[in-house]
Amino acid sequence: QVELQQSGPRLVKSSQTLSLTCAIFGDSVSSSDSAWHWIRQSPSRGLEWLGRTLYRSHWHYFYAESVKGRITIKPDTSRNQFSLLLNSVTPEDTAIYYCARNLRPDFDFWGQGTLVTVSS
Amino acid sequence: EIVLTQSPGTLSLSPGDRATLSCRASQSVSSGFLAWYQQKPGQAPRLLIYGRSSRATGIPDRFSGSGSGTDFTLTITRLEPEDFAVYYCQQYNNSWTFGQGTKVEIK
Numbered sequence: 001q002v003e004l005q006q007s008g009p010r011l012v013k014s015s016q017t018l019s020l021t022c023a024i025f026g027d028s029v030s031s032s033d034s035a036w037h038w039i040r041q042s043p044s045r046g047l048e049w050l051g052r053t054l055y056r057s058h059w060h061y062f063y064a065e066s067v068k069g070r071i072t073i074k075p076d077t078s079r080n081q082f083s084l085l086l087n088s089v090t091p092e093d094t095a096i097y098y099c100a101r102n103l104r105p106d107f108d109f110w111g112q113g114t115l116v117t118v119s120s
Numbered sequence: 121e122i123v124l125t126q127s128p129g130t131l132s133l134s135p136g137d138r139a140t141l142s143c144r145a146s147q148s149v150s151s152g153f154l155a156w157y158q159q160k161p162g163q164a165p166r167l168l169i170y171g172r173s174s175r176a177t178g179i180p181d182r183f184s185g186s187g188s189g190t191d192f193t194l195t196i197t198r199l200e201p202e203d204f205a206v207y208y209c210q211q212y213n214n215s216w217t218f219g220q221g222t223k224v225e226i227k
Contacts (some may be wrong), residue, residue: 037216047165047208047218064215065121098164105212106155108176110164 002026004111012093014120018086021098022111029075029082030055035102038073038084041113042095051119052102053082065094122146124219132227139196141222142208147188153212156185156194157219160205168207169194171179199224 007021020038021108027034035054051063053073063071072085086093096115100107122148133139143154157165167176169185172192182197196203204214204226209219 008160039216046220048209049218100164105153105216106167106170106171106210107157107165108167108170110166113164 002101002109004101004109006097006099006111006114008065008114008116010114010116011025012089012116012118014118015088018084018089018093018096018097018116018118020082020084020099020116022083023079023081024101025080027101029053029080031078032056033103036073036075036082037100037102037107038071039098039100039107040095041098044092045095048095050084050086074107091118094118121215122211122213122217124203124211124217126207126209126219126222128222129220130223130225132225133199133226134197135201137227139194139199139203139224141194141196141207141224143187143192143194143219145190145192145211147213149192149210149211149213151188154185154187154192155210156183157208157210158205159208165208181188196224 003025005023012018033080035052037052038050044105074083094117096113098113099111125144127142154172156169159165173185184195187193206221206223208221
């Protein structure tokens with residue numbers, strides 16, 4: 001059974017960087033089958049996919065156009081986790097952030113979610 | 121980007137009723153790339169159906185998925201008290217998008 005545990009600050013000031021971490025249990029961030037994603041949810045934007053990383057002989061990254069240029073996903077093999085960095089945040093980035101895994105095109109395991117509030 | 125539109129926005133039903141939820145895509149979606157999730161307050165979405173019609177591990181057989189092309193359906197044959205929740209469809213076609221959700225509430 002896979003478990004994803006999220007951590008990180010719940011309050012971020014405008015123009016600063018949002019940083020969250022997702023620790024993986026029961027799988028490996030460098031698995032040749034799995035991919036690791038960040039998704040957020042807000043009343044105004046609904047569920048919004050942000051980006052993913054996966055390892056297939058080397059690391060691959062893929063980001064949503066809506067946040068490209070502001071987002072970085074960083075795998076950490078020594079701690080078996082991956083992180084989300086979203087810079088230059090505004091109050092519109094206030095949302096519940098989830099990490100998730102996929103083996104297929106769907107997401108089979110999700111983190112518990114972290115409500116991040118961006119203060120102006 | 122493929123836009124998914126779910127209907128109705130809210131479904132008011134009683135336990136034991138049949139629920140039929142619709143998900144319409146702005147362009148054709150490969151059947152293998154359409155999934156459904158259930159979300160309850162304060163929880164992360166939970167995978168119900170993947171590949172259009174395959175039930176995820178532990179999902180009871182009263183949940184079923186069908187459809188093709190741009191029109192997909194989630195059916196719950198007999199609503200149990202724990203089925204009242206919000207349901208989302210999701211697709212993959214170069215990128216991942218979700219519908220806006222259908223709330224199934226107790227009538």
